[in-house]
Amino acid sequence: MSQLALVIDLNVCVGCHACVTSCKEWNTSGWAGPMPDQRPYGEDPTGTFFNRVQTYEIGTFPNTETLHFPKSCLHCEEPPCVPVCPTGASYKREDNGVVLVDYDKCIGCKYCSWACPYGVREFDDKNRVMKKCTLCIDRITDLSLPESERKPACVLACPASARLFGDVHDPGSEVSIAIREQGGYQLQPEWGTQPSNHYLPRRKTRMHIHEDELVRADNPLREELELPFDQGETLDDVAW
Amino acid sequence: MHPAFSVIFLTTLIGVGQGLFLALYTGQVYSLANLLPVQDSTSFYGIGSALALLFLVLGLFASFFHLGHPERAWRAATRWRSSWLSREVIVLPVFMGLVFLYGVIHYLGWTAPLFVVQQTLPVDATLIVGFLASVAAFALFLCTAMIYASLKFLQQWHSPLTVLNYMLLGTASGFMLAAAFSAYTGVDLLAFFGTWAVIFTLAGFLTRGASLLRNRGLRPKITLRSAIGVRHQHLGQKAQGFMGGSFNTREFFHGKGPGLVRGMQYAFLLLAFPLPVALIWAGHLANSPELALVAFAVQYLGLVAERWHFFAEARHPQNLYYQSMA
Numbered sequence: 001m002s003q004l005a006l007v008i009d010l011n012v013c014v015g016c017h018a019c020v021t022s023c024k025e026w027n028t029s030g031w032a033g034p035m036p037d038q039r040p041y042g043e044d045p046t047g048t049f050f051n052r053v054q055t056y057e058i059g060t061f062p063n064t065e066t067l068h069f070p071k072s073c074l075h076c077e078e079p080p081c082v083p084v085c086p087t088g089a090s091y092k093r094e095d096n097g098v099v100l101v102d103y104d105k106c107i108g109c110k111y112c113s114w115a116c117p118y119g120v121r122e123f124d125d126k127n128r129v130m131k132k133c134t135l136c137i138d139r140i141t142d143l144s145l146p147e148s149e150r151k152p153a154c155v156l157a158c159p160a161s162a163r164l165f166g167d168v169h170d171p172g173s174e175v176s177i178a179i180r181e182q183g184g185y186q187l188q189p190e191w192g193t194q195p196s197n198h199y200l201p202r203r204k205t206r207m208h209i210h211e212d213e214l215v216r217a218d219n220p221l222r223e224e225l226e227l228p229f230d231q232g233e234t235l236d237d238v239a240w
Numbered sequence: 241m242h243p244a245f246s247v248i249f250l251t252t253l254i255g256v257g258q259g260l261f262l263a264l265y266t267g268q269v270y271s272l273a274n275l276l277p278v279q280d281s282t283s284f285y286g287i288g289s290a291l292a293l294l295f296l297v298l299g300l301f302a303s304f305f306h307l308g309h310p311e312r313a314w315r316a317a318t319r320w321r322s323s324w325l326s327r328e329v330i331v332l333p334v335f336m337g338l339v340f341l342y343g344v345i346h347y348l349g350w351t352a353p354l355f356v357v358q359q360t361l362p363v364d365a366t367l368i369v370g371f372l373a374s375v376a377a378f379a380l381f382l383c384t385a386m387i388y389a390s391l392k393f394l395q396q397w398h399s400p401l402t403v404l405n406y407m408l409l410g411t412a413s414g415f416m417l418a419a420a421f422s423a424y425t426g427v428d429l430l431a432f433f434g435t436w437a438v439i440f441t442l443a444g445f446l447t448r449g450a451s452l453l454r455n456r457g458l459r460p461k462i463t464l465r466s467a468i469g470v471r472h473q474h475l476g477q478k479a480q481g482f483m484g485g486s487f488n489t490r491e492f493f494h495g496k497g498p499g500l501v502r503g504m505q506y507a508f509l510l511l512a513f514p515l516p517v518a519l520i521w522a523g524h525l526a527n528s529p530e531l532a533l534v535a536f537a538v539q540y541l542g543l544v545a546e547r548w549h550f551f552a553e554a555r556h557p558q559n560l561y562y563q564s565m566a
Binding site: 058125129202 | 241306307309312313317318319324326329387390391392393394462464466467468469472474475476477478479481482483486487488491492556557561
């Protein structure tokens with residue numbers, strides 16, 4: 001059984017919010033939509049989003065780093081939001097492991113959002129049902145699209161290619177290799193929810209240059225000087 | 241968590257209904273054992289059951305305001321294998337039906353013994369239906385409380401004390417109402433129901449106090465470090481992805497200052513426990529139905545405050561991602 005998921009490289013993400021806007025653009029008019037806003041130009045705007053990019057500061061001034069942190073449904077392998085749903089509206093797809101909400105069955109009790117420790121489900125105040133990231137299920141399963149476009153809108157939109165998409169159960173997939181080789185980790189692993197989405201940590205690229213890497217001892221163009229000391233007789237002076 | 245008044249009224253009102261029914265049935269069992277005088281079926285048990293049913297219906301009515309699509313509420317009975325909420329949705333109408341049946345059998349006076357156990361215990365239809373309803377009442381307490389206690393992410397709720405509190409506080413308020421009801425209907429059982437109400441209230445004080453103490457010493461299992469996966473002692477949120485509000489900033493925060501939460505705690509510790517005990521005691525001494533009713537009303541008000549505090553006190557781990565709002 002496959003488990004589709006995102007791998008987000010925090011070392012690459014620049015926090016441009018292109019994934020947020022492309023997600024909203026694709027999904028509000030697609031299968032998972034609409035994603036209504038309330039008072040979008042008013043004093044206290046609010047609305048439904050499947051994806052948010054947050055910004056954190058690591059350390060204290062002046063030794064600080066900025067971390068841009070995209071956050072959407074992690075499509076857990078043990079999703080705590082699914083068994084609590086009283087109607088079965090929240091479900092995990094058997095074939096590809098995507099966690100979805102059936103809007104026609106959802107009674108809007110919000111219990112699933114209480115049961116999610118990541119806060120990635122957002123209630124749609126207009127249609128009175130729970131909404132969440134679908135991994136663009138209508139795109140990734142659409143066989144009429146060319147295979148290169150069968151990816152979530154956020155992945156296609158990311159200008160820095162910080163988002164990878166694939167099957168984390170296939171050990172040879174791009175995402176599995178990235179998780180394995182670049183230290184991919186899960187959020188809040190303490191709960192045992194087994195999130196499928198992984199994050200790649202920020203990695204510092206440091207150059208370690210030793211002095212003799214800058215000055216070659218055997219540089220043929222080096223100016224020849226008298227040695228600063230008397231070497232005495234060496235093996236080179238012996239005539240064989 | 242954001243305390244929703246629909247859920248506060250649902251849990252407190254059905255608690256009163258369950259407690260009142262349990263009080264009526266306790267009275268019947270006591271009179272069967274000749275520990276209490278036998279009561280008139282029609283006026284005491286019939287009207288008492290109707291009163292219990294009224295509270296259950298009011299609670300059910302309040303619950304619909306919590307739903308985005310109340311017209312689909314019937315669907316909530318389908319996932320009883322995994323969801324405590326679904327189990328509550330099944331047990332509540334079953335309990336209401338049994339209370340209705342219990343009241344109707346008493347009202348129509350079908351209380352002739354069906355059979356006699358060992359020549360001493362005459363068993364009539366009300367005794368059997370009442371027993372089933374009592375089982376349903378306890379099952380309902382369990383389901384309601386487990387909706388909250390089963391969420392391991394909410395450490396303040398994830399404790400057996402939550403189940404005990406729902407049972408004891410609901411039962412206490414029901415027995416308090418039974419004391420007032422019996423005094424009003426001229427059945428002199430104020431002392432009997434009042435004594436049990438005081439016992440349940442004091443037991444509830446112990447378990448609720450224990451849960452308050454437990455929650456005070458609770459350390460969050462998750463910090464921002466594991467929430468975003470960065471190993472550093474100093475992490476701070478600079479932006480939460482939007483400048484207005486969102487569902488996440490409304491549903492999981494009570495939005496009130498710590499002063500109000502603390503005030504609410506003192507209010508319910510006073511209103512739900514010592515004050516009604518004193519009032520029912522005074523009502524017993526003065527033989528006053530009014531004082532017993534005031535005792536119930538004061539305790540109910542206290543339990544509304546108690547439930548508000550129960551929700552406000554719970555800290556959801558998702559709040560780690562919305563610290564700018566907290």
